[in-house]
Amino acid sequence: MQRSTANRLTPYMFMAPAIVIMALALMYPLGYMIWGSFRDWNPSQTIGEAEFVGLKNYITLWGDPNFHESLGVTLKFAFFVVTIEMVLGVGLALLLDRDIRGISVLRTMFILPMMIAPVVVGLMWRYMYHPTVGTFNRTLDSLGIPRVDWLGDYALMSIIIADIWQWTPFIFILSLAALQSLPRSALEAARIDGATPWQQIIHIKLPLMMPVLIVTALLRLIDAFKVLEVILVMTEGGPGLSTEILALRISRTATEFRELGVAAAMSNYLLILLLLLTVAMFAFNRWQETRAARVQALVEEDD
């Protein structure tokens, strides 16, 4: 009896350290943030001194036009960044998935941008976009084309370009790895059946890569919602609020407006949004897999 109890408990005992660490490192700060979001809390107070205000912070945010604008900017930024990066990254991977001389050097060079510290990337692009001495405007000058006020009139586009430059390589290397681990037999069969390269890509490579691509897109999406330093250095959210993405607004709310409760509530909104997106994406993936399995089962039945 006792031995069986001990046996039953063994797995839990092995899991206990992991659970404790999870609870301390993940759940505690998260709980703290949720708890803080119900309070009118300024950084000169300890959390205990802060007044409990219930859902006030969430309700205020719900009606706050600045928050709406910031959320809009974030969604726009994330959508464009992830879409364009996915297209470019996967495209590049399909192009470079072959034996060309010096391909390994080329691949290493492609992933350089993502190894640079975000603050440096921000500064670099800020100087390149500089209205008078920046690389872009000087090039335009020498071509006789009128100058563009990159960080003024086209600020959001400019930061999207910078982000694409930095993060396309991430999608590129993951897609390349996925491509190279595809079953060669399927591709060979397709070739023998006379599929054109386009048909191979659309009907074989992309569907087989899909699970990896979904995870990659998800990782990029989560990251795009949290990007802070590059934008902070390049535009500080301006002009107006045109590039103030949520992460930047949260940081400003906490340090500049000194409203920790509101900042926490905003973080929770962001968290909920990301959770929903993640769940939706996984659900989509699962649905596709089951559908594929069903199709396969039907095909096998037919055989």
Added chain:
Amino acid sequence: MIKGLKSTAVGLTTMAFMAGAAFANPYAEYEGTTLIVNFPAHPHYNAAMKVLPEFTKETGIEVEVDQLPYLKMRERQTLELAQEEGEYDLIGYVVFSKADYVFADQLENLAKYFMNPKLADPSYDAADLIDGYVENIGVAGGTKGYLPGKTGSLFGIPFGSETSVLAYRKDIFEKHGIAEPETYDQLLDAACKIPELEPGMGGMASRAASGHQASHAFLLHLAPLGGRVFDEAWNPIINNAAGVEAANALKTIVDCGPEGAMSFGPSEAANAFSNGDAAMFMDSIAFMPGFEDPERSSVAGKVGYAMHPEGVRRGSQTGGFGIAIPKNAENKEAAFLLMQWLTSKKGDLMVAMEGGNPSRFSTYQDPGLNEKYPFSATFGEALKYADPDWRPIIPVWGKINADIGTTMSKVLTEDLDIQEALDGVAERTRAVMEDAGYYTWQ
């Protein structure tokens, strides 16, 4: 051997006694104390750190400095001051922290130190401290809560404070026969004339980037043009005629300014001026020494300095940093001695000679300093008109400031109607103030 030591000891004691009788050393009691101070990374504090060894030599009090970028410093202090026992004995604080720290009762009231005959130096001459700075940075509890007045008292001493002056290109102004701008009309006129007369050169370089920078630039014009953010009863009046005029002034300056001026921070504006891309620059005195450094500036020797032009009144900015003793400090008395030494006539001059911003009128008149930095006398004159109330220092200011800044940025970039934009700011500001309890008595 032992005998020798003994006689030395006796000798030393006698000497100490004699010295004590002839000249009491107020620092003796604190000799060997180590003070931990928190300073911002700022040219003034870099200069101060160069004279700290002199303080240690003179007093025997050691000083350890924890220097941080000023926004980081503020975050750190906010956490540190809320502790039971703090790490810092003396802090350099940025002016808008005054409201937060004093309101949270985290700074020592300095009265008890200046009352203590063992600590207060009778030759300190507080009257020589620059009025605008003391009122803006040091005193709280008087008029409107953040200004001096009969109910106010002193919580800090200005150290590394700044005001605004106008720097302009003497050569360009002379070439086209434009007079040194003394009024706002002349300033705006010159700002838009220059791009026509000197193609490729902007009139005036100003900060204008979204957020704090644009708000700062707007407020810089608001006070001299007769405006205020609030009236005496905390009603927002930022959208009155003076407010609209100030916003118009900023828009004119940016429109006639160097290319890309809409996204300038202060250092970019200063760079535009020192590269020769703009003929004027009006901002903090902290930038001015850089223009005279031939290695970093292509306009060295060609720059004239004038007072912040007059609108309906004179009103240059006040801001920068002060030093204060946290309530939870360990060595408060020794910290006071350091504070007093640094801001004494002698200390202030020493820091100024190393490139710091003086806190005293007498320092600006010093012949040695004027020889090294020829613009010092002008600055001293300008400081007589420094306006301690050019921006409110209240705990909710951060939020209002950000709103003014983003709205101004929209005015500059998206051509938002100025009156409408300022009405919006006033309305949102009222809601913030209402929420913070400023209308409880109405």
